[in-house]
Structures are given as structure tokens and as C-alpha cells.
Amino acid sequence: MPSDLDRAIEATVQRLMENDGPLSVVSVEKFGQQLPVLKHAPANLRDYLSYFSALNADKEFLVDGEIRLTFAECYAAARALAGGLVEGYNLQTGDRVGIAARNSANWIIAYMAIVMAGGVATLLNGWWQGGELAEGIAMVECRYVLADEQRAERLTGADVGNAEILIFEHDVLPLDGLKILLAKGGSAETELPPIDPLDKVTILFTSGSTGQSKGAWSDHRAVTQATMSYVGQTMVFFEILSATNGVSDLQPATLLNVPLFHVTAAVPVLLQSFAIGRRLVMMPKWDAEEAMRLIEKEKITYFVGVPLMSIEIATHPNK
Template identity: 30%
Template sequence: MSTPDDAVAVFRDIESELTGSNGPFAVVDAVVGGETMRVYRDTPASFDDVFTSLVNEHPDEVLLVEDGAAYTYRQVGDQAGVIAASLARRVGVRDGDRVGIAMKNRVEFIVALVAIGRCGGVAVLFNSREAEVEIAAAVSDAECVAILADGPRAARIRARDRSTPIVVVDDDRIDEPVYRYADLAAGRDSTASRPAPEADAPSWILFTSGTSGRSKGVVLTHRNVCTLVVSLRLFTETGVVTNARKYGMEPDAIRGLMPRLSALLVFPLFHTSGLVALMTTMFTGGVVVIMPRWDVRLAIDLIEQHRLAMLAGPPMVIVDVLNEASPVERIGSLINVAAAGQTTPPDLVAKLSRVLPAAGRGVGWGMTETTASVSTAGGDVLAAHPDTSGSASPVMEVRAVDASGHVVSGSGVVGELQVRGPQVMAGYLNRPEETAAVFDGSWYRTGDLGYVDDRGLIYVVDRVKDIVITGGENVYCAEVEYVLLASEQFTEVAVFGAIDERLGERVVAAVTVVDGVELSADDVRDIVRASLAAYKAPADVVFGFGPLPRNATGKVLKRALRDRYAASDET
């Protein structure tokens, strides 16, 4: 019987074989941004190249299902070519131009993502859940030459931006300048794959929460995106070879036994988690069933109807499905369930094992600034080390640094986790000072506290950043505090996170109102919702804490607040 150490050793041996000089995922040294680092020798040139190869491999397989309609790889690729040509010839998109996408999950989102790259543009993925003020600020930062948007997002953008051309994918009436997606899709011309772009030129820009309520654009290069593609494929192949050796079979025989992957797309595509879920499924020629918004009963219906094999989402999604599925056979087709986007509560892991004992489980750690996952773990490694976030991919380095700036190592020796490698972002859009604060051109400061043990396994234990991750969405406490204090109705405000069985964490606001002002909890939430996305509004509002606890320098002691709140919540 293998020991926990054996599981890691076997994983390392197989990974080394696959990434050796003669392996299919060979790793070599290269200079990136003036820094020598490890890269994959055969990294694709662009996401469009990756998608084109998938179309050639699986032309007539179904890629997307939405509202009962099915779309093959060839159909999606063909439409992307037509949209790319129309963007270039009718809208005027040129190499390096930024083109926005602002819509809920839908087929047109994925077509647009491919098309923008194919016509030489940089895809800017706006958070479709943001409030009008937030999305307007992001649009202003991005300076797009055009934005493809659904009706609700187009209306929000046009309310504050009268000049950026919008390509509307619905029939909604939007003030000029406007194009109709249907008209662009009806074009007769098509753009084929382009020459390879510069590896370190921008490919995608995704937005992440900022401390003042203004999102930051994370600039990801072609190298960033395509390195992620190879890392995801390597993780899958490592699992195949591991199982082949375990059962005394050839890897090709294991692949032949693997079903065509089918997945429910729950994460929004403007998040790296959504893009990873999409790509992971596409690599196998699999099918993705699109949900425009979360509805647990619809999700279970879709899992049962399509016999879906994979479900990935924030912990709240997994909790909802496990609680609602009755009988459990309705979700019995699931063989891979991943709670991602934030720390998975131990109770959820235990329940998942009870309800779906045959389902595999995977974990990972990363963020938008590192092009999603830095580390992954699954199979025997995760079974032996259930608290780990996995080991870093072969091209990424991770270290822990203490408060004095010294590198620390060893099990339980905690420091801020820093990351280096070809998946680290180019920087924040138009934010040189904020970029410099976290990225020195070599190492990126993640804001997560953790350690790397002697086996190279990463453990995340806390956060440096004052941030709440609720339902898979990041909420900076400072941005909520900023909005509440700006209303001039409070003398003190402190926002923090509390453990929540469904959401992972929930946002809590402890407030002291100005004398003579009367506010309810709903009033406080409304103040936040007027300026920020609804999910950033506090789930709980506490009025009776009195003067907030502070240290000698006047800083609010959030840990003391969390402890006091937890104690009051239990009584």
C-alpha cells in the first residue's frame, strides 16, 4: 500500500518525465521581460491557434449547448471568423485595439472571445455583474474601440458613455453609435487564423476588485494565456499516466476509457475560473452546457438531462446542488466535482465524499494576476494531503516571504506567498504605481499567507489583503467602507468577512451612524448597491458594537471584530 510520500514522489517522477527534454511538455529556459525563467518549449502562439487546432480535431462534435440549441466546434469557429472580419472591416478594429465583452454567459461571448483575437484585437472582459458606476469606470480605463454587449449591459454602458461603439447581441434599442451582432454575423467575409503575435503582447484584460470601488484591469499576454493552456493539459496528462501505471495499462488505453467530457458552465466567463472550466472541457473535444445565471433546480435538470460529468463552481454552487438533488441519482453522472474560486469548507468536502463517493475532486490555487491556477492537486496526492493547494506547475516558482522580506521555508513556516513565472500578468492597466506595489518585474506578491512544505506542496492559511471572497467573488472591504463613509451618514464603518456555510464567506458591516440619523440594515445595503455590485452589499449589518476596537495607530482590529461577531452569532 502506498504512503502519502509515495503519492507525491510518483507525481513528481511522472511530471519530470513529461517535462524532460524528450517529453511532450518539455521545459526550457527563456528570457521573459528581462528575466530568465522556465517556459514550455512548445507553447502555442495564441488562444486563437489553440481554438483553431481544436476545431480541426473535433469539427463536428458539439461544443456548446444553450437553451436546448447545440453548436459544433466548426460552427463556433466559422462564426468567429465572420465576426472577426466584420469587426475589422465594418467596425474598424486594428491590431492591438481593445475590444470589450460585456454580457452574461452565452454562445456569443465565446464567439466574441475568439473573434477579437483573430482580428488582432485585445479582448477586454468586463464584469457583467457590476453596477452602472463600476462598469462605467472600467470602460473609461479600457478605452475600447468597441464593446460587444447584451442589452442590459449595453444600457448600463450607454447611460454614462455616449461615444464608444456598441455591438448589441440582443434586439434592445440602444442609442448610436451601435451595431447589431446579427448584422455582423450575416457577413460574407471570414478571417482565418492570423500570423503569430508577439508573445508578450496583450491578449486579454480581465478586471479584479479595487480598494476604492474602481476595478483594476489585469493585462494578460499571449504567453500568459497559452502557458496556462499547456499547464492545464499537462495536469490532465499527468493524471492519465498515473492511472496507466497504477492499473498496468498503456496511457492510450486509459484515454480510450475516458468519456468525452461534458460540463456545466457555472462560473462567469469574465473570471479566469470560467475560462479555465471552458478550456479544460474543450481540450477533450467535450461539450459545455451554458447557464446564464445560477438556478440550482435548472442546474440539476441540466445535469440529469445531459448526463453531465463535470461540475465546477464556488462552494455555494456545490452546496446548493448537494442539498437540492433528490434523489441523488439525478446527479449520479458527475465524476468530477470541483469547488473553486475560494477555500472549500471541510464540511463540504466530507458531504461531497458521502453523496458522490465515486466523483473525483481537484483543488488549485491562483488568481487573475497569475492567469488562474499556479498550483493544482488531485487523485492520490490530494487524498494523501487533503489540506494542500497542490504543487506549482513546472514553470512557476512559489516562495514564502516573512514581514522582514526574508524567504522562509519548511512545513508550517508561514509567510506571504510570492509567485514568479510566465503566467504572471504584465501589470495593471494604467496603474503603474499599483503594479509596482505588488510586482517588481520578477516576483508577484499574492497577498495570501501560507507555506511550501519539504515536498513542494503549497498550503494557503490566511490573507494579507483585507478581502472577503463570497460566492466566488472578491470584495475588498475598503471599497465597501469607502462607499459607506462617503455617504456621510456614519461616524465609523468596518467591513469584514464571516464564515458562511453556503457562500464560503459573507460580507458583514459594523457601523456607527451619525447622531440623529436613523438607518435600517436594508438602508445600509441600498447605499452600497447604489455604487457597487449587489454581491458587495453586506449580508449582515451590525449597529450595536459601539466604538470599534483599534490599535495604538488607530487601525481597526478586524480580527477582534470577527471574534466578537462570531460570539454574538452563536448566542
């Protein structure tokens, strides 16, 4: 028996799909099949980042220790760095660029720059040791790898094929931490290549729990549509809450402590945040008491993690 909430969700989805609404659907052909896609979704991930960064320009986006950046500031930095990749490093559409690092604001801005430059953001598992990192880099034939000092050290002496390792820093402003991408030229004025919706844009790795971990690629349309599906879900609940005066005045804010190389952090958390104007508060290493401090200080409205994290908070003596 459907509940009142079930009926409200169904009615809201139907309303948002009708009359060329924000969740209206059209079909595209892929692999010989007709597949439904959201009609009004941006055509590629670069357009998605550009549009929603402008829409939410003045809102705070990334909080990483003492560093606080708006959507506009993050986009401006990424746009300059994308120019550096294209002009200075001669990045070609479809070139794989690995990221091997812990979570940070500069991890996110590096990801944005790679995508905007037409590269394939290859999200290497930051928990891998040197041999595992090298295998992943070689497997997908990375042209460049952006690594923090800790992961670069793990790769010392490892066979990474033809990949060039570019070391970047955390805990500093993006154009300082990622300055290596501007070392050979390029800027925000550098022309970026056109992007087709079917161009590859990301590679994420399978868990390897039953065999060798594999790199799984996605194209721009797939990632953008997946992201907009999450946005559509959020939109439905926002509409329902608005009808009952249940919407908070707080800016949505997430405590980010799941790894950005995993799809959970990469799509529903990171990419969805651009569209809903959500602030991301970095927490590179889990600690229940620090998590509670940040939840209170930053007025966190959303948190995702493994069940043990929630249990540790619920049972903490200083709760």
C-alpha cells in the first residue's frame, strides 16, 4: 500500500516531467538501444561545471582547513589550470590524467581542470601502495599523473610506463598548490578544445575484490546524466518540503570524508554539489570527535560514510 510520501513523490516526479519541465525525458541511441536521458541536462561535464559554478558563484564551495573558496574562485582556478594543461602540456582530448592523492580542495580543482581541458580524469585509489598505483597508471596508459608527495614517494622506482608524474601540494591556495600545471604556459585565456557528449571523461577503478582491479571509463553524457539524476531526486524532495514549509534557510553542507576516487564521493557528493549550491567541508582523515566539531561549527546538513562512522558518533562519550 503506497504511503502519503510515496504518492507525493510520484505526483511531484510526474509534474516535473510534464510540459517540458526540468525532469522531462527524451531518447538517444547508444549500443543499438534507445535510452532515456534528461532533456535539459548539459551536454558535457565542462558545460555542467561552467553553468552551475556561475549560477552559484558567490556561495562558498570548498572548506579545507583554513582555506575557504567560493564556486567562482574554484572555477576560475580550474579554468586557468585547464589552459595550462592544453597549452603548456599539450594535453589532447582523451588523454588520461591520473590523480593520486588524498582528499583536498586541490584534488577537486585538479579534477575540474582535467575535465575542462578535455582530458580523462583517472581517479587512482589513494590507498594503493606503489606497485598497485603503478599497475593502475600503466593499465589505462596515463599520460600524466598528478600526485601529492606521499603518493609520489610510493611511486619512486616503480614502472609507470610513459606517464609523467607531476607533484602538487595540499593546504595551500589552488594556483599555488597546482602551479606546476602553469609552469609551461597557458592561462584562463587559452582556447579549450570542443567536447562531444560521447568523449570519455572519467576512469574509476573496480574494487579488485575478486581479481585484478579494472579501470572503468565513462563518457561525458553518462557522467552528466548520472549526476543530473541525483539532482532530480534532490529537486523532488525540495519541492515536497517547500510545499510544507520544511526547507531550511541553511546552505546545504556536506562533511566529506569518503574518498574522492570512489563513485560515491565523485558523483552524488562532489558533482551534485555544483547544481545544488552545496558546500563541501574536507575531512582528510576520520576522527569521530573532529567530525562532531565540524558538524557543529560548519552547520553540516548531510553526511555519508560507512555505518561504523555513524555508530562512533552516536556512542561517543563527548557527543
